[in-house]
Amino acid sequence: MNKLTLTLGLVATLALSTAALAREVTFTTELKDYGGDEAYMALYLTDANGQYQDTLWIAGKKSKYYKHLRDWARGSGLRSREYDGLTGASVGSGRSLNITLDIADELIDAGYDVRVDTAVEDNRDNRADVAVALTTEGAGQAVSGRGYVQSFRYTF
Amino acid sequence: MLRKLHSLPGLIAALFAIVLAVTGAILSFSPALERANASVPAAGQVSVAELADTVARHYPGAEQIKRTPSGTLIVYYTRDGDVGADRIDPRTGQAIAPYAPSSFSRWVKNLHRSLLLDTPGRMVAGITALAMIVLTISGTLLLAARLGGWRQLLRPIRGTLSQRLHLELGRAALLGLLLSGLTGAYLSATTFGLAPEGVEAEPDFPLEVSGGTPAAIDTLPVLQATDLNDLRELVYPYPDDPTDMYSLETHQGAGFIDQASGEWLSYQPHDATHSVYALIYQLHTGEGLWWLGLILGLSALTVPVMAITGAMIWWKRRRSRPKIVANSGANAADSVILVGSEGNTTWGFAKTLHDSLTQAGHRVHTAPMNQLASRYRHAKRLFILTATYGDGDAPASASRFLTRLDNITDTPQLPVAVLGFGDQQFPQFCGFAKKIEASLTAKGWPLLLPLDTIDRQSGQAFTRWGNAVGKALGTKLALVHTPTRPRTTALALAERVDYGAGVQAPTDVLRFKAPAASGKTALLSRWLKRTGLPSFEAGDLVGILPPNSQVPRFYSLASASTDGVLEICVRQHPNGLCSSFLHALPVGGTIDAFIQPNPDFRPTSGKAPVVLIGAGTGIGPLVGFIRHNKTHHPMHLYWGGRNPQSDFLYETELNAYLTDRRLTQLNAAFSRIDERAYVQDKLTANGPELRRLIDKGAQILVCGGRGMATSVISALDDIIAPLGIDVTTLKAQGRYREDVY
Numbered sequence: 076m077n078k079l080t081l082t083l084g085l086v087a088t089l090a091l092s093t094a095a096l097a098r099e100v101t102f103t104t105e106l107k108d109y110g111g112d113e114a115y116m117a118l119y120l121t122d123a124n125g126q127y128q129d130t131l132w133i134a135g136k137k138s139k140y141y142k143h144l145r146d147w148a149r150g151s152g153l154r155s156r157e158y159d160g161l162t163g164a165s166v167g168s169g170r171s172l173n174i175t176l177d178i179a180d181e182l183i184d185a186g187y188d189v190r191v192d193t194a195v196e197d198n199r200d201n202r203a204d205v206a207v208a209l210t211t212e213g214a215g216q217a218v219s220g221r222g223y224v225q226s227f228r229y230t231f
Numbered sequence: 232m233l234r235k236l237h238s239l240p241g242l243i244a245a246l247f248a249i250v251l252a253v254t255g256a257i258l259s260f261s262p263a264l265e266r267a268n269a270s271v272p273a274a275g276q277v278s279v280a281e282l283a284d285t286v287a288r289h290y291p292g293a294e295q296i297k298r299t300p301s302g303t304l305i306v307y308y309t310r311d312g313d314v315g316a317d318r319i320d321p322r323t324g325q326a327i328a329p330y331a332p333s334s335f336s337r338w339v340k341n342l343h344r345s346l347l348l349d350t351p352g353r354m355v356a357g358i359t360a361l362a363m364i365v366l367t368i369s370g371t372l373l374l375a376a377r378l379g380g381w382r383q384l385l386r387p388i389r390g391t392l393s394q395r396l397h398l399e400l401g402r403a404a405l406l407g408l409l410l411s412g413l414t415g416a417y418l419s420a421t422t423f424g425l426a427p428e429g430v431e432a433e434p435d436f437p438l439e440v441s442g443g444t445p446a447a448i449d450t451l452p453v454l455q456a457t458d459l460n461d462l463r464e465l466v467y468p469y470p471d472d473p474t475d476m477y478s479l480e481t482h483q484g485a486g487f488i489d490q491a492s493g494e495w496l497s498y499q500p501h502d503a504t505h506s507v508y509a510l511i512y513q514l515h516t517g518e519g520l521w522w523l524g525l526i527l528g529l530s531a532l533t534v535p536v537m538a539i540t541g542a543m544i545w546w547k548r549r550r551s552r553p554k555i556v557a558n559s560g561a562n563a564a565d566s567v568i569l570v571g572s573e574g575n576t577t578w579g580f581a582k583t584l585h586d587s588l589t590q591a592g593h594r595v596h597t598a599p600m601n602q603l604a605s606r607y608r609h610a611k612r613l614f615i616l617t618a619t620y621g622d623g624d625a626p627a628s629a630s631r632f633l634t635r636l637d638n639i640t641d642t643p644q645l646p647v648a649v650l651g652f653g654d655q656q657f658p659q660f661c662g663f664a665k666k667i668e669a670s671l672t673a674k675g676w677p678l679l680l681p682l683d684t685i686d687r688q689s690g691q692a693f694t695r696w697g698n699a700v701g702k703a704l705g706t707k708l709a710l711v712h713t714p715t716r717p718r719t720t721a722l723a724l725a726e727r728v729d730y731g732a733g734v735q736a737p738t739d740v741l742r743f744k745a746p747a748a749s750g751k752t753a754l755l756s757r758w759l760k761r762t763g764l765p766s767f768e769a770g771d772l773v774g775i776l777p778p779n780s781q782v783p784r785f786y787s788l789a790s791a792s793t794d795g796v797l798e799i800c801v802r803q804h805p806n807g808l809c810s811s812f813l814h815a816l817p818v819g820g821t822i823d824a825f826i827q828p829n830p831d832f833r834p835t836s837g838k839a840p841v842v843l844i845g846a847g848t849g850i851g852p853l854v855g856f857i858r859h860n861k862t863h864h865p866m867h868l869y870w871g872g873r874n875p876q877s878d879f880l881y882e883t884e885l886n887a888y889l890t891d892r893r894l895t896q897l898n899a900a901f902s903r904i905d906e907r908a909y910v911q912d913k914l915t916a917n918g919p920e921l922r923r924l925i926d927k928g929a930q931i932l933v934c935g936g937r938g939m940a941t942s943v944i945s946a947l948d949d950i951i952a953p954l955g956i957d958v959t960t961l962k963a964q965g966r967y968r969e970d971v972y
Contacts, residue, residue: 091592110334112618152436197332199307200295
């Protein structure tokens with residue numbers, strides 16, 4: 076498996092000089108009103124075969140629950156360097172998560188998928204609640220998830 | 232000190248404790264409910280391999296099987312692109328019902344964990360758990376002290392209704408609440424990283440799988456070797472993905488299993504700390520231990536009652552502590568009064584003494600015994616008024632007195648008078664006062680007066696002691712003490728039944744009612760079923776202030792306020808101010824009365840029989856107990872009068888109670904007839920029967936004159952001697968209570 080070099084990080088921490096090579100992408104995940112505790116979510120990239128490539132964002136602070144984000148956990152091996160600096164609060168039922176990241180141009184329209192794994196305490200764990208190709212024409216199009224995700228879209 | 236340690240956290244944490252306890256109780260019942268609905272095969276019957284296989288047949292899109300600690304099996308699956316979850320039967324793998332966690336119990340759980348306030352709420356919950364530990368421990372110590380030692384911890388408890396509720400429930404729920412508090416505090420500490428929770432096994436993700444053709448599920452060795460009861464969770468591999476694997480978590484550890492070989496690709500056991508954490512979690516929630524859950528839940532349900540009764544007890548004690556006016560400084564006073572009090576009753580007496588001495592021109596300093604100073608510069612005399620707590624122990628405000636006394640090295644010159652307050656029915660009557668006097672004498676303190684004692688707040692005895700003090704001081708000291716400040720109610724005589732005129736013992740049964748309310752109030756009162764009477768129970772005392780007198784006379788009540796009348800039985804004494812007044816009172820005439828609770832004197836609940844013994848007007852409260860014996864508790868009445876033709880009090884009622892079985896047996900003795908007999912003779916005649924009842928744990932309640940009470944004790948001592956016990960033993964066990972006058 077060849078490990079991609081990604082330029083990821085929060086907008087605020089990003090130097091302007093990288094702007095030419097990267098694109099600002101906003102990922103919006105709206106959750107259903109599933110009526111449970113706050114959801115843990117992993118947004119990550121896989122290749123066309125579903126092989127894990129890199130972590131985009133982890134919602135949920137307690138790493139002891141990360142193993143319930145199963146595919147991501149399997150791909151990332153739960154190694155903390157995979158998600159250091161890319162974590163935030165868990166997301167409540169019916170709420171949505173907005174994440175803006177800089178994504179290297181070479182990853183767009185290159186056969187990569189964005190996936191979202193979700194998990195809620197005392198409820199099911201969803202592997203690939205959302206799986207959608209990261210393409211220019213897919214931008215702005217909402218897709219529905221099969222678990223807790225009501226809709227997911229990314230915009231450039 | 233200990234009492235403060237109990238009441239302070241109790242008052243502060245009360246509201247939160249109620250919320251946590253009620254939510255905890257609701258949650259605690261779910262393991263039992265869940266267990267009742269789940270079918271749990273015995274160990275060795277079903278393996279995870281069999282289960283996973285049957286589930287996969289019924290659910291081709293099965294993703295994950297979870298087993299809750301109570302044994303419920305849940306399968307999460309995908310079907311035609313939709314996700315679902317079902318509760319399944321462990322033997323067949325078939326659906327029982329769709330599974331959806333209840334949003335109500337989730338809400339309750341969050342309320343319990345964090346009061347719905349997230350981190351600050353979790354902190355409050357943790358602090359409340361700590362408060363619960365402090366409360367149970369300090370409460371247990373207080374209870375043991377109150378009952379006279381650890382061995383007496385199971386003794387019957389007496390007191391006002393709120394005290395009984397608080398102590399009885401507290402005693403029953405003690406261990407449950409302590410366990411909930413300890414485990415809750417630990418879980419809270421782990422949340423904030425203050426205690427270790429260990430690590431759940433996090434096995435390495437295998438980098439490689441064998442890649443062979445996936446084998447049939449029921450042939451996989453590791454799954455075959457795992458019993459269903461050890462299962463926590465099994466995750467199926469993606470269908471048609473040969474690089475994926477099974478993920479299995481059991482009570483022992485977790486790992487990944489190869490699809491083809493069925494062997495562990497990696498495995499890690501849970502660490503020891505985590506096992507401890509899991510055990511504590513289980514002890515707190517009762518998950519998988521449904522019976523423990525029920526015990527904890529029932530214990531928790533006592534918390535709201537205890538919080539409310541606790542606050543009531545605290546408030547009552549606080550209010551009953553009198554304010555000492557004109558209190559001189561310790562070094563300015565010529566007379567010093569030190570008070571040892573547990574429930575503040577003794578303070579009332581101290582205040583009376585303080586006021587009288589002040590009125591007589593003395594400068595008086597009154598303080599708790601714990602504030603004993605090493606020197607009172609101008610003091611000429613020292614009074615120590617003290618109650619006794621439990622088995623001859625120091626009451627709260629005197630707990631450090633003896634230590635302080637030991638630290639005084641000066642040669643004592645201050646004459647001291649010790650007055651003990653207590654209840655003669657306890658074996659260690661005024662035990663602490665005696666201890667104090669003994670220590671003072673041993674240290675060479677001169678005595679102003681020898682030790683005197685006051686039985687059950689007797690106003691008369693206190694006045695008598697006051698006279699002695701007056702004599703010693705060379706002033707006239709009139710100590711008039713009314714134990715509870717009487718806020719009297721006016722009551723009108725509604726009915727009277729006269730007895731005993733023929734045997735020179737004119738005795739009246741008097742029934743009083745509140746004067747009729749008028750207009751709107753009357754309607755409201757009737758609607759609320761309010762009688763206008765203060766609240767009381769049979770066996771309590773009514774204090775009646777006769778005209779032109781400040782000193783109330785007390786009569787035992789034969790009715791409860793729920794009866795709608797206040798009933799007493801009064802014998803006219805030739806020179807009795809109050810009894811003559813009552814004897815002459817016409818129907819419609821009014822009295823000023825107040826209630827003094829006497830909670831020690833009433834039948835305790837339980838199955839043991841009750842033996843009621845009385846003579847003359849002592850029948851009053853006993854009839855009240857019988858009248859309220861709606862549950863047909865076995866009650867045996869022994870009563871003595873003079874002549875059945877003249878003073879057979881309550882004869883008609885008693886016969887009616889025998890018929891409707893509120894009264895089991897009636898033994899009346901009469902002293903002015905041919906076969907003359909006293910009540911103690913009846914007892915002796917029925918000795919074997921009484922012995923049998925007492926052996927069965929009977930409780931004995933005696934009401935009447937002091938002479939009769941003494942005779943009854945000596946008769947009973949003879950009767951129960953073959954059982955190897957005596958009345959003193961029964962008193963110590965709380966089974967022998969007297970209301971003697």
